[in-house]
Structure formats: C-alpha cells, structure tokens
Amino acid sequence: MNHWLVKSEPFVYSWDDFEKAGRSVWDGVRNYQARNNLKAMQKGDWVFFYHSNEGLAVVGIAQVDREAYPDPTTDDPRWVVVELVPVQKLKRPVSLQEIKLDNRLQEIALIRQSRLSVMPIKREEFDLILSFSNDENT
DNA sequence: GCCAACGTTGGC
DNA sequence: GCCAACGTTGGC
Numbered sequence: 001m002n003h004w005l006v007k008s009e010p011f012v013y014s015w016d017d018f019e020k021a022g023r024s025v026w027d028g029v030r031n032y033q034a035r036n037n038l039k040a041m042q043k044g045d046w047v048f049f050y051h052s053n054e055g056l057a058v059v060g061i062a063q064v065d066r067e068a069y070p071d072p073t074t075d076d077p078r079w080v081v082v083e084l085v086p087v088q089k090l091k092r093p094v095s096l097q098e099i100k101l102d103n104r105l106q107e108i109a110l111i112r113q114s115r116l117s118v119m120p121i122k123r124e125e126f127d128l129i130l131s132f133s134n135d136e137n138t
Numbered sequence: 139g140c141c142a143a144c145g146t147t148g149g150c
Numbered sequence: 151g152c153c154a155a156c157g158t159t160g161g162c
Contacts, residue, residue, distance in 0.1 A: 007160090031145075031159095053160060096161080115144060115159045 003126040004041060005048040005058070005110060006084075007117045015049050015059045019086045023065065026118075027073045027081045034118040039068045041082050046126060049086075050110070052117075057093035058129055062086050090133035104128060 066083035109119035
C-alpha cells in the first residue's frame with residue numbers, strides 16, 4: 001500500500017469537478033518521473049488531491065481504482081493514465097504554507113521538487129497531513 | 139506578471 | 151556527450 005499526491009489546477013479540474021464526476025482518468029502526464037509514479041500506483045493506494053496555482057492546498061483524498069494503461073489521449077506509447085475515484089473531501093484544506101512550516105514535512109517532493117505533478121508520499125507524511133485537516137485549530 | 143527551477147531539444 | 155537555448159510549471 002503506497003501513498004501519493006497529485007496536483008491539479010482547480011480552474012482546470014477541481015476537487016469539486018472530480019467529486020461530481022465520481023471518477024477521473026488521470027491523463028495528460030508528460031513527464032517521465034511523474035509517469036513512473038503513475039506506473040507504480042496500485043489499486044487501492046491512497047492519493048492526496050492538491051490544488052496548485054490557486055488554492056495551494058491538499059483538499060481531498062482519492063483512491064487508485066484502475067492501474068496504469070496507455071494514455072488514450074495520445075498515440076505516443078510512452079505515456080500512461082490511471083483512474084482515480086474520490087474518497088472524501090478533507091474537513092478543511094491543508095495549505096502548502098502549513099506543510100512548509102512543519103519540520104517533519106521538509107522532505108516531501110511537494111516542497112523539494114515543486115514542479116513534479118505526481119509524487120510519492122510517505123505513510124507518516126500522509127497521516128500527519130491528514131491529522132492537520134482534522135484539527136480545527138491550525 | 140515575474141521569476142526560479144527544472145526538463146527537453148538540438149547543434150556541435 | 152556536453153551545453154546553450156528554450157519551454158513549462160508553479161509559487162509568490
């Protein structure tokens with residue numbers, strides 16, 4: 001069981017769009033590192049849904065429902081997609097700022113490698129961010 | 139809107 | 151195989 005974080009620009013595809021649709025084919029990834037992460041996803045893995053550019057926060061939890069297969073939006077065989085389903089919206093969004101402020105989260109790719117759009121995240125980091133969202137005071 | 143970081147491309 | 155030029159992403 002692995003944990004991941006994917007980014008989406010909310011004015012292109014937001015958590016609400018995702019929830020409304022009930023499922024998403026995660027296409028358009030054109031970066032090898034991100035692609036390799038997509039390929040490593042297994043059905044049932046947990047995935048944080050992060051709003052980039054606007055919002056700048058983790059907003060919800062998704063789950064991998066279908067593992068990598070060729071990206072139907074291109075003939076190029078190098079690229080793949082996975083299918084995600086929404087699990088639940090976070091009680092409150094956890095902002096990038098908060099993540100940056102916590103010593104225990106300094107190693108996550110969201111900070112270290114800000115341009116990567118699909119990244120692995122450690123279980124402890126996942127749990128910590130999740131605990132932030134359940135804490136009204138932060 | 140700007141710019142830093144980083145990936146990709148192409149000339150040599 | 152190196153590196154300059156260029157494009158893209160994403161935070162600020």
